[in-house]
Amino acid sequence: MSVQIIFYISTILFLLGVVGLFVSKDPVSVFAAYQLIIVAAIINYLSFFVYRGPADIWGKIFLIMGSITLYLLIFAVFFYIYLNTGIIERKKIIRDYRLFIPKKSDWWGEDNI
């Protein structure tokens, strides 16, 4: 399989992830959408590893360290959401965690709490 085809596959995964971010409501779906984008990036790295040969250490170090720190951040955010969501609320889909929620108050007028 050529690098070009693998790049197209990772692009499709990335686009699926972006669509997921726009339409997902609950945190788990948002997390899954982010995973699709991260997997697309990892596929890119792995395919370019094969293309560039085994001697290139820099890319492997970037992949490992980048993945660890990125997942640390994702874990922190979702753990915070989990800790601050009551048990009753976890059972029903009342919180909208879509990445982009169009609301009139973001553009005009007051944002009443």
Place this chain on the structure above:
Amino acid sequence: MALLALAVIITLFTSFSESKSVKIFAIILNTLSYAGSLYLYINSYLRTGPFKDFGVAVELRSLIFLGIIIFCALNVLFYISFYRFYESSFTRIIIILTFTLISASFLVIASNFIIVFVSLVITVFNIFAVISSAGRGSNESAGAIGKFGIRIIAAPVLFFLGFSVLYGSGEIKGFLEVQGLENTVDPFILIGTIIFACGLFLFTFLYPFQGPYLRLARRINGETLPVLWFLYIPLGIIMFVKFDVFFDIFLKQASINTTAIVAAILLLSLFGANIGAVRTTSLKRIISMLVLFSIGNIIFGKVMGPAGPVSGAGMVGADACGLAIMIIGFMPICLLMIFIEKGAGSDSILNLRGFVYRKTYISICIILVLLWWIAASIYISPLSALFKGGSFNYPGTAQTIILGSYLAAWLFTAFNISRITFALFSRKADEGASSDPALPKVFYIYFSIFTLAAISTIVLAWQGLLWFRAS
């Protein structure tokens, strides 16, 4: 950074103590470590000069940004120390703040992409930790912080993807390798640049993706907002400046229409921020939107390009100056907002009515700083170059439309600033209305410092002693 790390380690030993003297010791220790680290950065730069190696690149520009970040962190430390001193989580917040400064310092001087990405993610993590520790005021704020957290993940994820695409283009491991690639036409570099631009766009919450940022600003404690305005947002500009070389490559190879489209997207931020601020009475929302306007203004000036001959020092200065102007202009009004919120229980602009009759000196300082902010921002913006007879390389109609829209956005900004000024001068507070709490003496010193800094830049510019110039 060793000094900051030492401060963190020592403060860790004090984190379980609720004693007032121990907390004061932690504040003094961290303040001295921030100031000491800035002194050491400047001293080592003066001794050794610019320094570049595989991992880091220390030059004048990065030194300026280090100074800005440390100055912002000192102010955030001041706000948190003043308003959160008696809380049990106070020392923990100080430790996380110092960690944030360490990782932000690495981000500023990093030139290898591994260090850039790792320090970016850790800085974002630390900022989220500070906001979640210090900003929680109600159940509504917990939800807003969670949604803000989900949004701030997007930028590092996109950067991760962008670096993966860039990896395929060749031996690009850091900014040093990108320097000589201005004339290359590599699709991987162009795609990576677009992904970085999207990541930075989401990072800085420019319109139309400003929702979680504005909702968070409305719901968290006022003393935590400086973390968002003066640490998180400036890092976006610093990242934008670091990735300058990629955007230069892209803009050189992009057609004039692409650049016009980018300028139009940024104009949406400039307009949207001001129009949104017109209709709201919440000081937090007004200042949040004006911060977005400032960020959009800085990036807009870069996209439009120089309107005439400009030296390298001038272009380096324009980004840093825009950031410094935003910080000096908004820090006093931020403190005023916190003071009003704590005293009146809400951050409504209506609580400013008659403030000039109650606290005349502070009101005069605020008005002077806000007027300076407008004048200084226009001075370093593309408008200033046009007033001096420069022109941009755009077709006449496009230039007229874009710059006319830009001027209109500035008129809206002037209207928003005048709203705050008129609120200060409005009728005196009614009898029986609650009066402001006593203003601490240190606040007078604080406002005076910023007012003097603002006025001194006018004097220095008039004497021709400021080394940066408008393009």
